Amino acid sequence: MTSPEFEKFFRDEFNSLSNLAFTVVKDTDEARDVVQQVFLNYWQRRESIEIRGSAKGYFYKAVLNTSINRLKKSRTLTPIEMVQPDKYVEEPVEEDTRMRDHLHRTINDLPPVCQQVFRMSRFTNMTNKEIAEEMDISVKAVEKHITKAMKVLREKLKPLMANNYLMMWLIALFCYFWMNQVGFLLSILSI
Amino acid sequence: MNTEIYHIVAEQFKGRITTSDQQVLQEWLDTSADNREVYAELEKVWKLTGTLEQTTPADVDSEWARFVEQRDQVIPLSRRLPGTGLNLKVFYRYAAVLLPLFMVSALVYFMVSGRNGGSDWITLTTGTNRQQLTLSDGTEVWVNRNSVFRYANKFSSRERKVSIKGEAFFKVAKTGSPFLVDAGETQVRVLGTRFNVNNYKEGRLTEVVVEEGKVLFEEKSRTRNSVMLEAGEKGTYLGKRTPISKQADFNNNAASWVNQQLSFDNVPLQQVVQDVARYFAVDLVLAKELENCLFSGEFSNPRVSNVLEVISLSTGSRVRYEGSKIYLEGGSCAN
Numbered sequence: 001m002t003s004p005e006f007e008k009f010f011r012d013e014f015n016s017l018s019n020l021a022f023t024v025v026k027d028t029d030e031a032r033d034v035v036q037q038v039f040l041n042y043w044q045r046r047e048s049i050e051i052r053g054s055a056k057g058y059f060y061k062a063v064l065n066t067s068i069n070r071l072k073k074s075r076t077l078t079p080i081e082m083v084q085p086d087k088y089v090e091e092p093v094e095e096d097t098r099m100r101d102h103l104h105r106t107i108n109d110l111p112p113v114c115q116q117v118f119r120m121s122r123f124t125n126m127t128n129k130e131i132a133e134e135m136d137i138s139v140k141a142v143e144k145h146i147t148k149a150m151k152v153l154r155e156k157l158k159p160l161m162a163n164n165y166l167m168m169w170l171i172a173l174f175c176y177f178w179m180n181q182v183g184f185l186l187s188i189l190s191i
Numbered sequence: 192m193n194t195e196i197y198h199i200v201a202e203q204f205k206g207r208i209t210t211s212d213q214q215v216l217q218e219w220l221d222t223s224a225d226n227r228e229v230y231a232e233l234e235k236v237w238k239l240t241g242t243l244e245q246t247t248p249a250d251v252d253s254e255w256a257r258f259v260e261q262r263d264q265v266i267p268l269s270r271r272l273p274g275t276g277l278n279l280k281v282f283y284r285y286a287a288v289l290l291p292l293f294m295v296s297a298l299v300y301f302m303v304s305g306r307n308g309g310s311d312w313i314t315l316t317t318g319t320n321r322q323q324l325t326l327s328d329g330t331e332v333w334v335n336r337n338s339v340f341r342y343a344n345k346f347s348s349r350e351r352k353v354s355i356k357g358e359a360f361f362k363v364a365k366t367g368s369p370f371l372v373d374a375g376e377t378q379v380r381v382l383g384t385r386f387n388v389n390n391y392k393e394g395r396l397t398e399v400v401v402e403e404g405k406v407l408f409e410e411k412s413r414t415r416n417s418v419m420l421e422a423g424e425k426g427t428y429l430g431k432r433t434p435i436s437k438q439a440d441f442n443n444n445a446a447s448w449v450n451q452q453l454s455f456d457n458v459p460l461q462q463v464v465q466d467v468a469r470y471f472a473v474d475l476v477l478a479k480e481l482e483n484c485l486f487s488g489e490f491s492n493p494r495v496s497n498v499l500e501v502i503s504l505s506t507g508s509r510v511r512y513e514g515s516k517i518y519l520e521g522g523s524c525a526n
Contacts, residue, residue, distance in 0.1 A: 015251065
């Protein structure tokens with residue numbers, strides 16, 4: 001890549017790359033740092049790096065690897081109790097947030113290749129063929145990984161979603177009875 | 192079709208499903224209600240994973256600028272010259288960062304030190320004379336002989352700080368901000384009160400006697416070692432690792448040098464002699480048999496010879512001057 005090409009690529013892809021990093025590290029600044037680091041690494045070693053597939057594919061994969069590594073490192077370095085207070089507790093813990101955390105964790109727990117394939121498929125505009133090239137596996141294997149990821153996610157999130165509906169029903173039921181009760185009390189008072 | 196085709200579902204969600212795959216998906220959906228339910232759930236999961244994405248796009252211009260800056264700091268291995276220990280470019284870069292930093296810290300330093308009203312510290316050293324002065328806040332200070340008193344000619348609004356080596360008596364004006372007396376290894380913290388600080392013995396012994404109000408007397412390096420002193424109480428610091436002690440101050444003569452008054456009301460002669468010796472700054476030696484004789488008397492603006500005369504009369508003892516020392520000998524308490 002020549003310098004102007006490189007700059008154009010940087011500008012075109014920075015946001016989609018940091019978006020991809022964000023799905024892993026869950027922090028805007030850190031996501032941007034990851035992308036910066038990947039670009040820096042590339043720049044430093046640009047003479048020795050040989051991109052086999054597309055440049056996009058190379059950077060997507062590099063960003064994924066770097067962010068997953070960072071997440072692992074921050075997990076081993078900072079005890080959960082230390083991280084949690086400002087990252088999760090301060091904002092109101094809504095059902096949505098809980099779901100998102102659960103989802104985040106579920107994806108992170110997927111086997112590495114499966115996780116990377118799924119993220120590339122879900123969060124970038126890469127085709128399965130491009131993913132296959134980048135990961136050096138067959139298109140069939142990519143499809144299998146995507147299917148597996150979706151299956152696991154559905155299974156892991158189903159109880160939570162069902163729970164949601166159950167709660168909704170309970171609340172509706174409660175409201176119904178409560179309103180009945182109010183009507184009942186009012187009828188007593190009017191007598 | 193029983194095999195899982197979720198990747199086709201994913202393609203559908205991404206909106207780029209091929210027509211052949213579309214057919215496969217439709218067949219799969221038509222097969223059973225279960226499949227349709229699974230499809231609905233997958234759609235929900237898919238949408239939910241979308242919430243993991245970043246919402247705020249970065250400012251690409253500033254990110255590029257940041258990259259360029261970082262890139263230029265990193266010198267490619269091939270361009271690093273062998274043997275040059277100091278790279279001028281790097282040096283200038285560090286200088287560019289450090290110089291403003293240094294200037295800012297210098298500015299902050301001058302602003303903070305300027306908190307004392309931009310004033311310098313004034314040092315007052317007394318020789319054989321006592322000195323009385325009034326500070327900018329209205330606090331009156333009497334500085335005893337051979338003492339060094341340091342103060343600012345204008346106090347900051349947050350804290351009034353002075354220091355004493357020797358002895359001083361304070362009548363602190365009430366202004367609301369704390370008044371801090373630095374006394375060697377100890378310090379006295381007050382609001383508005385009258386008290387005496389004595390630390391002639393270079394840190395080893397510091398005495399604080401309070402005449403009015405309340406003070407906090409504490410060791411500087413270990414403020415847990417502290418006592419709260421009220422009117423008529425005396426705090427004594429004997430050195431590090433010794434808790435500051437607190438006693439009632441019986442003889443009321445701690446500030447005698449200020450009022451030019453010595454008063455004793457049935458005080459053992461040993462104590463009397465100590466006070467007198469301190470007041471006149473003389474070396475006074477008392478015969479052992481006289482130590483516990485009780486003595487009463489009041490002296491206003493006294494001279495050492497007068498006081499000694501009264502003591503010798505009441506005990507029948509003799510006064511003997513020898514070199515720089517004065518001896519009280521003979522006599523007994525019965526007289």
